[in-house]
Amino acid sequence: MRTSSFGYLVKEGARSLWVNRLMSTAAVGVLAACLILVGAAGLFAANVSSIVSYFEDENEIVVFLEDGIDQKGVDDASLKIRMMDNISEASFVSNEQALQEQMDKYGEYAWLLEEYQGEENMLPHAFRVKVKDLVKLEETAEALLDMSEVQEVRVPTEVAHTLLGIRSIVSWCGFIIVLILLTVSLIIIANTIKITVFNRRKEISIMKYVGATDSFIKLPFVVEGLLLGLLSALLAYMVVWGGYVYVMEWAGTVDSAWLQELYQYFIPFEQVFKEVLISFCAIGVGVGSFGSMVFVGKYLKV
Amino acid sequence: MIEFNNVSKRYENGTKALENVSLNIDRGEFVFIVGSSGAGKSTLIKLMLREEKPTSGIVHVNGFNLNKIKRRQIPKFRRTLGVVFQDFRLIPYMTAYDNVAFALRVTNVSLRDIRRRVPYVLGLVGLASKARIVPEKLSGGEQQRVALARALVNNPDLIIADEPTGNIDPELSFEIVELLHEINKMGTTIVMVTHEHELVSHFNHRVITIENGTVVSDTPEYQEEAGYL
């Protein structure tokens, strides 16, 4: 492409934005609003996920070994457990450690347990196991129970179900929100382009008569859509940035014990600003240029 | 250069605009196409430009078979000719210069060629001094000359004009046709639709008359019978 033509294309796209500035502003406003909602949904989901994964980490299966198992049995069990797919961490807790923990919990009444120390310890040896994927929790628990060295497995099934439920609700809601907003954005782009095509029908017809190619005729519209998308993305980014920082500050000052407990697992904006900016620009530019490319063909019939 | 072979055109609503039109226009000719309103003149022009497709028959223009031409090739075809319309079709916010340059800018012509060609054709139509003026500050005749400059700027072999004088004062109409006449002398083929009889009789050129969608007469340029006196 020649520089004179390229200059023309960019100028035309930008000029069209300016000539239709009222409509462009409305379009940018709606697109930015969509992006803000998408961003808010995404950040909310990310925070929920961060909190859930904290609870996931807290969730462990306790694997009790058979009574009176010998050192070789423990070693075998340890090896088998560590070989399993879904296990991220496994730590051995001897019956002595377990008793000690119990005694620590009893505090000043710890002496009640003193007589069970040493030879008298009735507690089994155990492993504390963390799973990688909570979805496969029960499967993993069954596999553990199937081992000959294991007598019992304690699984935090209910907590797991709750966490999984929260996560899937959040991600489904997020997905539906994104879908609706993408549709809204495409409709906005389609309308903007439709009006621009109408406003520029004279130029378009002249271009056809003097032999401009279809793609050349379409390009200014694509440039316009792209610019609309980019402007919306930048606007949305600033709003999300400000809004997120504000909400975080507010959450930090609220006088609520559980919120303070969760606060430490919130994601600071510095940690995600790049992802937010990149995905906003990608969505904005993508929806803008793709939308105008599709719809300009429909309205132009060049 | 232009060849119509048994061409008929029926619009989607059933209107029969042309029926069995056959005609041949050679390189370098100047042809008037006349006929009353609704006779089918503009339809003939639209078929020449491949704005419409014939219902039956074959159309050849500038070496392109317009029945078989692919969509992708249409821009290339259109660059071989220039078009002028009754309503000028200038872009209101652009100066005369930019209106002419527009035709080159949108067809990927280099800046150097634009700077060379545009002033040249504006000079040709006598508007060199009005290059920086927007259409609404120009008279009808001047606007049509800008449009003519735009049609000429890519140096086409063929100029097609559909009632170019329809919106212009009669005195100025002669100027436009005079200009087309000069351009024709330089070798460009001209096809001009009009229903102004004074214009046609004033210039000695071939006249094709269309009525009710058919060619009713085709009178060649009157040849001086020299050498008998």
Ligand SMILES: Nc1ncnc2c1ncn2[C@@H]1O[C@H](COP(=O)(O)OP(=O)(O)O)[C@@H](O)[C@H]1O
């Ligand atoms: N796009 C169209 N759709 C339907 N009928 C049309 C269309 N264009 C022209 N016509 C009809 O075709 C006939 C010829 O029109 P046209 O070629 O414009 O005549 P002229 O230019 O000689 O006045 C007229 O009856 C007109 O109404």
Ligand SMILES: [Mg+2]
């Ligand atoms: Mg007509």
